[in-house]
Amino acid sequence: MTSYSKEVIADLVAGTLPWPQTRRIMSAYKDDDRFFKYVAVLQDRVGWEEPILLPVGDHLFICQSGDERVTKCECGHSFGDYRKNWKLKASIIVRDTEELLREIYPNSDLPDPEWMEIREFICPECGTLHEVEAAAPGYPIVHDFEPDLEGFYRDWLGKPLEPSSKGG
Amino acid sequence: MLDKPASALRIRERLIESERLMEGTGCYDGITELSLRNQDPLKFETLHTKLRAYCVSAREMARRISASPGVREVGEMVVAIYTPEGDAIALSNGIMVHVHTMSRFIKWMIRNGYEENPQINDGDIFANNDAFIGTVQVPDVMDVMPIFHSGKLVGWAGAVCHELEAGGITPGGDVALAQERFTEGLFVCAEKVGQNDELRRDYVIRCERNLRMPIYWVLDEKAKVASCIDMRESVKALIDEIGLDYWMQVSKEFIEEGRRAQLARARQLTVPGIYRGHTFYGHVTAGKPGYQPLGDPDWLYNMPIEMQITSDGKIIMDFEGTQPWGYHSMNCTPAGMDGGMFVTLTQTMNFEGFVNDGAWMATELKLPKGTWTNPDSEMAATATSWALLLPAYGVFQRLLARSLVARGFVEEAFVGQVNSPMIEMGGTSQYGTLFGMAHFECAAAGSGAIAIKDGLDTAYVGWNPESDMGNIEIWEQNMPMLYIGRSIVPNSGGAGKYRGGCAFLSTWLVSKTDHLRLVTSEHSSRVFDNGGLCGGYPAPTCQKHRAVRDTNIFELAEKGAPLAHHTGTNPYRSELEVRLEGKHVTVEGPYITAPHKTGDVFTHSYNGGGGYGDVLERDPVKTAWDVENGFLTREAAQGIFGIVLDEDEEGFPVANLDATKRHRVEMRAQRLARARPVSEWVAKERERVKAADFAPEVKKMYASAIKLSARFTRDFSAFWDVDAKSTFGVE
């Protein structure tokens, strides 16, 4: 069975693993022990103790916080119950004028702001840009991901989660 | 060589039986146990590899027969071997989107009594390019031939090429002007076009008299027939070796194995749950010549996708909430939607080469009737269905990418594909002959980023994993235009920690013709039809066309004065305007216009891909390299990515790491100062929604989605706390 050291996974996740090695990992059979090594790498990276249960973005994690399961920014900011859309608790910059769109697209033809706006969802504490939506004005904010967290741990990882009194 | 069937094939009954067995057991054709694999796994794998090799070599051989630069240069072809019931067992590389569309075509003939009339005999050739029977669009012409052994139908060999000219209302094949089926081009509807291993002469004559450039189509037909015969003979020789019973069983086990492998792969690489995403598409044709007033000329399409990964690893994609089909060329049939799913899976999850229809059986598509994904009128045109298919399956790739990021397989998390609009042409060639051609350099767009690296520059398209733009010299042999530029478009990839791959732009001088019709396929106007992921931005994909008629380019060349080789980076004044005199034209949306002639200049840009991650985390050193090589501008490096660049002694950009750090701290602070709580924004925006204070096309989009989908109506109403129906005046 394919398996890599935690150091290799850490470099892979950081984007610093040399390309020939990355390329070999891409071409090889996948390592079945990836998930827990990956979570361990991320746990080392974040500055807090609450156990990460599932990464849901580049700097966004579902973690066990006391008896709650919450979506948390890498900086430690909590967006609340993981089953709710974290975006509703975020901060937002909306680019809905030519001037604001031009800041990101300096040379190209621009969307018509009457037809499309760019929404940036930001951590209110550290300012990390977590997600960008390009949507028609008035389009409801998307709830990107509702993981079957308990099913995943129970049926696919074979390691059921401890029952949680709150937060699923 | 030819083998006459001993008795009636009764293949229709067999197909029904096979489907019944699948329904009853959940396994392909009732194969609940892979007994041959268990008996001798080595023999099993060797045979599978052999079949794959038959396909790959048949395709390579056929490419040498073709006259079309699309097939020869760019590889717009795929071949496959099927069971008697029409399920793919093994396939070649190439435009794998068609493996399952061809499956639909074979099944369609079986269901429609082809066994009795026109009969299925050894040596017969059947062709199809009708998307409602099984293909994506008119130029995707497929040929299949039955394989007989010992008087029994034992399989099919099939091949597809994308034709560069399909004889529609405008030249090429992705005919943007087609608003109904009847203007898309030459249809061959599951027709027997040859017998005894030979194409019928009357069929070839029909092609010759209905196409602008028949040499492409006709020689491609011969190439496809040759590849089918090659695969057929290989399979027959294999059956001689392993025995007929073994073949009939093993071919089914390969498919059932493929189905199980797909489910296992999903359980290995993803996380179960519900994933959502969307993209948009702007269709702008008001005032364009040739469009009939059959529907609203301008239309904003929303493409929401909800993907479910079930606990057994099945992937279900649901398009509920999207727009109705329309009198335009971008509708898609279920066959096309299947094809999009299949080709995406082969790249993202089944990359070891053994993929077959089993993978498709482990997925489910929910295509609401009446939408562009499943038109309830078979008169709908599908000539440019890729225009919506590619953005839609780009969403699918991002949804899968989210699951791969969650699971830790970051090296496979891919922001996905974009539409790569094609240019097409016809009229009088540089040789003074009539011609028509689709220019396939579009098969080399920028790709979306990966969660650990930048996207591929000018080297990816969704429909063909072996992306290739072809050689300039070959294209110049086939059209009356000369390249005066083919360049990277700076900042055309979506910004992010890892940027999307960049697009390229071609600039041509029309040469040696007084009548060149230039058209483009559909591409999005006024909205981006792609997205970024995890903080990455979408790529700028609503580019306009720029052309100059009656230029002074020959005078400039005579004087040795500088010419324009690209449009430049000033969005308000292009290089064409700076360098060339003449009549300057800027066109939004598909380019449909009066013929061009010698001395005119035309530009067309393809698309870049979306970015991944927060821009303020981008590597400054890599960015300096990007600036040096023209993928990013200095202005973008500083203004968007927050990277301060100095210059070395020779004037090359070098990242100033300290200044970058300081600049980024400032940019982050600015971000926070500018941002406001989402709840505040939602409360304010709600007032706008209640008043339906939107552009007419946006209102129409909401009204159409509400009419077609109870779920969209419910979700919209709940999110904004309004009555969606009354807001948009829907009964």
Ligand SMILES: [Zn+2]
């Ligand atoms: Zn934060």
